[in-house]
Amino acid sequence: MFKLSSEASLDGAITVENKFIVEYMPYADGDYVKVYLYGLSLAARKGDADDNVERLARRLDLDVATVEAAIEYWSDRGLVSKLGDDICYLSPRTARPKIKKFDVDKYREFNRQAQLYIAARQITPNEYNDYYALMEKLNMEWQAMTLVVKYCVNLKGDNVSCPYILAVARNLAQDGYRTADAVGEKLDEYGVYYNDLCAVLGAMGGKRPDHEAVKLYKKWKIEYKFSPDVILHVAQNLKRGGVALLDSKLTQYRDLGFTTADLIDKFEEERKQTYKLTKAVNKALGLYYENVDPEITAYIRPWLNLGFEENAILAAADYCMKNDIKRLSDLDAVVRDLFERGLTTEKQTRAYFDNESRHDGEIEKLNKLLGVKGAVKDIQRAYYSNWLDKWNMPKDVIDYAASLASDKANPFAYMNAVLLAWHNNGVATLDKAKTTAAEVAATRAGDLSAPTGIVVENRSAEELNSLFTQISEDE
Numbered sequence: 001m002f003k004l005s006s007e008a009s010l011d012g013a014i015t016v017e018n019k020f021i022v023e024y025m026p027y028a029d030g031d032y033v034k035v036y037l038y039g040l041s042l043a044a045r046k047g048d049a050d051d052n053v054e055r056l057a058r059r060l061d062l063d064v065a066t067v068e069a070a071i072e073y074w075s076d077r078g079l080v081s082k083l084g085d086d087i088c089y090l091s092p093r094t095a096r097p098k099i100k101k102f103d104v105d106k107y108r109e110f111n112r113q114a115q116l117y118i119a120a121r122q123i124t125p126n127e128y129n130d131y132y133a134l135m136e137k138l139n140m141e142w143q144a145m146t147l148v149v150k151y152c153v154n155l156k157g158d159n160v161s162c163p164y165i166l167a168v169a170r171n172l173a174q175d176g177y178r179t180a181d182a183v184g185e186k187l188d189e190y191g192v193y194y195n196d197l198c199a200v201l202g203a204m205g206g207k208r209p210d211h212e213a214v215k216l217y218k219k220w221k222i223e224y225k226f227s228p229d230v231i232l233h234v235a236q237n238l239k240r241g242g243v244a245l246l247d248s249k250l251t252q253y254r255d256l257g258f259t260t261a262d263l264i265d266k267f268e269e270e271r272k273q274t275y276k277l278t279k280a281v282n283k284a285l286g287l288y289y290e291n292v293d294p295e296i297t298a299y300i301r302p303w304l305n306l307g308f309e310e311n312a313i314l315a316a317a318d319y320c321m322k323n324d325i326k327r328l329s330d331l332d333a334v335v336r337d338l339f340e341r342g343l344t345t346e347k348q349t350r351a352y353f354d355n356e357s358r359h360d361g362e363i364e365k366l367n368k369l370l371g372v373k374g375a376v377k378d379i380q381r382a383y384y385s386n387w388l389d390k391w392n393m394p395k396d397v398i399d400y401a402a403s404l405a406s407d408k409a410n411p412f413a414y415m416n417a418v419l420l421a422w423h424n425n426g427v428a429t430l431d432k433a434k435t436t437a438a439e440v441a442a443t444r445a446g447d448l449s450a451p452t453g454i455v456v457e458n459r460s461a462e463e464l465n466s467l468f469t470q471i472s473e474d475e
Helices: 018-027 030-044 053-059 064-076 105-117 125-138 142-156 162-174 180-203 211-223 228-238 242-256 261-285 293-305 310-322 328-340 346-356 360-370 378-390 395-405 411-424 430-452 461-474
Strands: 002-004 080-083 086-089
Touching: 030 053, 030 064, 030 086, 053 064, 064 080, 105 125, 105 142, 125 142, 125 162, 142 162, 142 180, 142 211, 162 211, 180 211, 180 228, 211 228, 211 242, 228 242, 228 261, 242 261, 261 293, 261 310, 261 328, 293 310, 293 328, 310 328, 310 346, 360 378, 360 395, 378 395, 378 411, 395 411, 395 430
Parallel strands: 002 086
Antiparallel strands: 080 086
């Protein structure tokens, strides 16, 4: 459990003192600083679920060993004290670093060689103590540590920081490389990848590689089995983003089984085209999503997998936009209906939609007469097509039925009931509709329309399909 000493806490406020920022933070490993600051926050939030080493490690995406090493590091500098599971934060103003005594003669040659390599500055006594502590704790030979110093200088220059050298040495020691021979062999192996990696990072505008980048390059080449040419090709395509993005891309390609430049380029070109199509669909529907990946997974890619041409999908989106259909789920219903009809090309879909909208001009006139606002709806097309093409009602008879429905709440439903009654009674001319059947039909229409409860102004694609079925059954 993390706690604050009385000197480190004042009325519950957490202060990161200038002394810590100036004298401690610049010389500490970045992960150690993260542990210190997050632990300081936990110390102020009593009872927090993350208030233990294991949960803190998960929250910071670190392993427990790194967190424990960080706590020990700050304890050695007198900034925290540890008693059992309790870790108490102390004020940097009163910090008293632990004094550890090491055999100076044992490390005299290490000191000399290390200072020769790190020629740009003087190694401090505290830094030497950190090197000694790591070597003794992890049982690493001083000759091996010297090789690590030389390796880090080659990577970072002769002003390389102590925390960086310690991090490399700690990783090697924890992986079992502790002797000069073992460390030398391992570092020589890393050196094999160095020149290739320089070209890779250069392609992305990066600086010379560090130790972690070299380890990643080894993973890409040995574990993922990418050739140096493919790795460089992917880096050139990215141009920027660093090794983290490059690692993410190569991991994705490995998982997909794409190991050649041709396969990767084909995948990326298809991906770009899919994104372009998705944005065009969204624009047609008046939608905007910052992240379109879920949409591609749920809709766009399944439509393409059904064999739809991209322009056929855009034609469907354009059709939905014109008919005030703005939900992706409703567009999906339209696309699925097209697939059931075997219409997957742009030519087929546009011909189908043109046929569906062939009566739109007449329907717009009816809407104006009936006082119905908005674009022509699919349900209105279905009604009109039924009246004109299946029941063979003359247009003047349809117009007359509209005049009877102009004051009704659901005028198209009312018209359908009137025209159905006339159709069943053989009324096929305007005169007959007016003189012999209009009054009876209107009475029956009042009965027929009441229970339908049809609302024509706002229908989803699923409701439209259901209603189309209902109309067919009415025949």
